[in-house]
Amino acid sequence: MPGPRDPMSVPNPRSIIIDTDPGQDDAVAILLALSVREALRVEAITAVAGNVPVAQTTANVVRICDLAGDTTVPVHRGAETPLLVPLHTAEFVCGPDGLAGGDFAAPSREPTPGNAVEAIVSILRAAPDGGVTVCALGPLTNIALAIRLAPDILPKIASIVFMGGAMNLGNITPAAEFNVFADPHAAAIVLGCGRPMVMMGLHMTLQAIATHEAIAAFAATGTATARTINGMLTRPRPGGLGSVGHPMHDPCVIAWLLWPDLFGGRDCHVQVETSEGPLRGRTTIDWHGRLRLPANVHVVDTVDAPTLFDRIFARLAALP
Numbered sequence: 001m002p003g004p005r006d007p008m009s010v011p012n013p014r015s016i017i018i019d020t021d022p023g024q025d026d027a028v029a030i031l032l033a034l035s036v037r038e039a040l041r042v043e044a045i046t047a048v049a050g051n052v053p054v055a056q057t058t059a060n061v062v063r064i065c066d067l068a069g070d071t072t073v074p075v076h077r078g079a080e081t082p083l084l085v086p087l088h089t090a091e092f093v094c095g096p097d098g099l100a101g102g103d104f105a106a107p108s109r110e111p112t113p114g115n116a117v118e119a120i121v122s123i124l125r126a127a128p129d130g131g132v133t134v135c136a137l138g139p140l141t142n143i144a145l146a147i148r149l150a151p152d153i154l155p156k157i158a159s160i161v162f163m164g165g166a167m168n169l170g171n172i173t174p175a176a177e178f179n180v181f182a183d184p185h186a187a188a189i190v191l192g193c194g195r196p197m198v199m200m201g202l203h204m205t206l207q208a209i210a211t212h213e214a215i216a217a218f219a220a221t222g223t224a225t226a227r228t229i230n231g232m233l234t235r236p237r238p239g240g241l242g243s244v245g246h247p248m249h250d251p252c253v254i255a256w257l258l259w260p261d262l263f264g265g266r267d268c269h270v271q272v273e274t275s276e277g278p279l280r281g282r283t284t285i286d287w288h289g290r291l292r293l294p295a296n297v298h299v300v301d302t303v304d305a306p307t308l309f310d311r312i313f314a315r316l317a318a319l320p
Ligand code: BDR
Pocket: 021, 023, 024, 025, 026, 051, 090, 093, 137, 138, 163, 171, 177, 178, 179, 202, 249, 250
């Protein structure tokens, strides 16, 4: 039953922009967002280089929209490279096209004309103050560029909910989580932007692992979406990534908007290490307030994973 804080019970959908680098877990996040039209209005999906280069992440966004039966959400191609560091992709995790294990067709359409950064700026400029929530599922390059290009958009942002960073060990290096490592300078700009930030870090998203039983039950629905998700989530993953199973990092961003009751966390001061070396991309989270600096991020640290996946799969069952 929807609770009082459940946006499923709210008549007006919340406007969001999804910035993403699909990636299997990005795909599940986008599918989830497209399955809850009554709660979320997806103003645009903007692609960034990350798991794979941006030409491929852009094509992947269209392939994911096609699977969801969506032909109308604008899909914009964004930054080709991080702000200052060289591009570092993760085909060794996601496969050569970023969506290994999935059963996606070739993209049905070209990306929408106009660069992702310009699209973010123009959507935000047209919005009322606090009118759009930015959902960041990849390196923060596009969002940092939009903030630098047009700081007047900042009041229009309700919040930036991002998957990135880690309180404990990293996944791409011992110190760093992939999205922040991939563009640490962009992460530093976004974390310093002064708007409300919500951090879905690795310490929490590694708790969000769908069980084989839950995946199998969803697969039994027999839809194209279920077949594809089953293929992606049961695919063997490279070892040493800190979990068994396939963690659903990015869907936590969308789930936070839908079901905040499933998550716990606290406001903290968070800093990003931008210098080269073993700590590049490290997020230092002042969980106990030792530095006595103002909090800039709501850091999420717990999730009720069984309920999360019950709810995610119930929504995804409505897709083709
Ligand atoms: C993040 O990195 C990517 O590989 C995933 O899509 C997720 O956004 C996890 O570190």
